[in-house]
Amino acid sequence: MTTEISAEQRARKRALDVLASAPSKALAERWDAFGDKPDHQRLRGPETGLVMVRGRAGGGGAPFNLGEATVSRASVRIVTGEVGHGYCLGRDLDKAEAIAVIDALRQRDATRIDAEIIAPLEVLGAERDELRADEAAATRVDFFTMVRGDN
Amino acid sequence: MYVAVKGGEAAIANAHRLLADRRRGDRSVPALRLDQIVEQLGLAVDRAMGEGSLYDRELAALALLQARGDLIEAIFLVRAYRTTLPRFGYSEPIDTGAMKIERRISATFKDLPGGQMLGPTFDYTHRLLDPSIVGEDAEVPAVRDAEDEQAPRVTDLLGRQGLIEPDGDVGEDHEVGDLTREPLDFPLDRDLRLQALARGDEGFLLALGYSTQRGYGRTHPFVGEIRIGEVEVEFDIPELGFAVSLGRVRVTECQMVNQFKGSAKIPPQFTRGYGLVFGQAERKAMAMSLVDRALRAKEFGEDITAPAQDEEFVISHSDNVQATGFVEHLKLPHYVDFQAELDLIRRMRAEFEGKQEAAE
Numbered sequence: 001m002t003t004e005i006s007a008e009q010r011a012r013k014r015a016l017d018v019l020a021s022a023p024s025k026a027l028a029e030r031w032d033a034f035g036d037k038p039d040h041q042r043l044r045g046p047e048t049g050l051v052m053v054r055g056r057a058g059g060g061g062a063p064f065n066l067g068e069a070t071v072s073r074a075s076v077r078i079v080t081g082e083v084g085h086g087y088c089l090g091r092d093l094d095k096a097e098a099i100a101v102i103d104a105l106r107q108r109d110a111t112r113i114d115a116e117i118i119a120p121l122e123v124l125g126a127e128r129d130e131l132r133a134d135e136a137a138a139t140r141v142d143f144f145t146m147v148r149g150d151n
Numbered sequence: 152m153y154v155a156v157k158g159g160e161a162a163i164a165n166a167h168r169l170l171a172d173r174r175r176g177d178r179s180v181p182a183l184r185l186d187q188i189v190e191q192l193g194l195a196v197d198r199a200m201g202e203g204s205l206y207d208r209e210l211a212a213l214a215l216l217q218a219r220g221d222l223i224e225a226i227f228l229v230r231a232y233r234t235t236l237p238r239f240g241y242s243e244p245i246d247t248g249a250m251k252i253e254r255r256i257s258a259t260f261k262d263l264p265g266g267q268m269l270g271p272t273f274d275y276t277h278r279l280l281d282p283s284i285v286g287e288d289a290e291v292p293a294v295r296d297a298e299d300e301q302a303p304r305v306t307d308l309l310g311r312q313g314l315i316e317p318d319g320d321v322g323e324d325h326e327v328g329d330l331t332r333e334p335l336d337f338p339l340d341r342d343l344r345l346q347a348l349a350r351g352d353e354g355f356l357l358a359l360g361y362s363t364q365r366g367y368g369r370t371h372p373f374v375g376e377i378r379i380g381e382v383e384v385e386f387d388i389p390e391l392g393f394a395v396s397l398g399r400v401r402v403t404e405c406q407m408v409n410q411f412k413g414s415a416k417i418p419p420q421f422t423r424g425y426g427l428v429f430g431q432a433e434r435k436a437m438a439m440s441l442v443d444r445a446l447r448a449k450e451f452g453e454d455i456t457a458p459a460q461d462e463e464f465v466i467s468h469s470d471n472v473q474a475t476g477f478v479e480h481l482k483l484p485h486y487v488d489f490q491a492e493l494d495l496i497r498r499m500r501a502e503f504e505g506k507q508e509a510a511e
Contacts, residue, residue, distance in 0.1 A: 009393055012391070054242050058406070065330075067204035
C-alpha cells in the first residue's frame, strides 16, 4: 500500500499493530480486565491460514518470497453494529478474535480502548524492546587501535 | 513399477506403536514439553522452520519432537502441515533496514554507524564441552544503555559512494515468482532462486558455498554485514484498505560483498550475494549469499565452470524434502522391477555362457 491513509486510519493501524505484536498472554490479561465487553457476532473465522512473507533481494531490491508464516484472523460485528478485523501471526484464534472485537469497539470509543488496552500494551512492548536493545548494546564492540611503538 | 503389496497392515501398525514408544524413551525421564524445545533448542527449531519454509516456532518444535530430533523428517512434517492451510495472501516485503537488531557484525568496516554487536553468538567460545550448563540457570545478560542510533545497511553505505552494485530492482510489472504455486522452469529469475535458496538444505548450500571458496567458481567474498533481529510483517488488509502489522518475525540477513565487475558503460563495482533466512541461522544465511552470488555468474558474463554456478544443478538439488523423498523411495518395494532385472541378468549370463562354450 503506497496510498496515503488518513489520520483516523493511522490511529486504527497503530492500534492493530500494537495488538498484533502483543504477546497472547498480555493481551488476554488486558482484555479480561476490560469491563462491559460487547456481545459480538462472528462474520468470518476465527481461522488460521498462511501469509507468504516477502523479502527484497539485497535488502532493498526486487521482492522475493521468503517463506510462509501462520496467521490467524477474525472479523466480527459487535451489537452496536461496528465491524472489526483482527490479524496476528501464529495460530492463536482467541487472540485474533479479541483483536477484532477490540478493533470494532475502538470505533465507538477510541479514547477508552487506547487508554485501557493499546497504551499499556505499547508500553509493555517498548519496555521489552528497550531491554533487548540494551542487552544487545552490552555486546557492542568498542574497537581501539593499539599504537605501535616507533622503534 | 509398483505393485500393491498386501499383508503389512499389522506390521505397520505395530511399527508405529514401537516408534511412539522409542520416541518417548525411558518413562522415568520427564517428557519434553514444546516450550522447552522452543526455548532451549531454539536453533534446531529455527532450522526446521526455515527449511520447512513456515514461520511458526511452536509447530517446528512439535515437528522436532515428533521426528525424534531428525531435522529433515521435522522439515518434511512442517512442509506437509503447510499444505493443509489456506493462503491468505502475500506480505509487504519486510524492511531489514528497520530491524530490531540483536546481532550485527561486519568484516569490511570496523566503525559502522550503529556499531557492531556480537549478540548471542558461538563465535569466540572455546568449543569446550561444558557440563556445568546441565540443569543450571544462566546468569542474566549484561545491559548497557543502547544508543539511539540508526544502523544503515553496510551495502547502502558503499552504495552511496557508487562503489557497489545497487540492490537490483525489476520492472514494476514483474510478477514475483512463487515456487510453491508454479513448477520451476529453468532458467530462473533471481527472485525464484532466492526463494529456493531460503528454504534449501543448509548442509548442501554450505558445501557449495565452501566449494566456491576453494576455487570452484571463486567470487572473492567479504561479509559486508550479518544482522539478526526482528522485523515487522506488514499485510495489506483488503477490508481496511491499508496494511497493518501482523507481528514480528526474527530473521538473519547476510550481505556478501564480492569482487568487482565493470563494463564499457559501468565503472568497476563490487558485486553482491544476498542471504535471508527465518530465525537465527547465520551459517545458512552466509552459505545462501555465497551461492546466490555464484549463481549470478551468467548475469556478469562469467564462465560457468563449477557446480555452484550451475543454476539447474543447484536449485534442483537444494531441497532436502525432495531429495529425501527420491532417495528414500528406494526402500519401498520394487519387487516387480527387480524381478525384471533378475530375468535380464539370467538371460545375459546364459548368453555369456553360451559364447564361452562355443569358443572352447
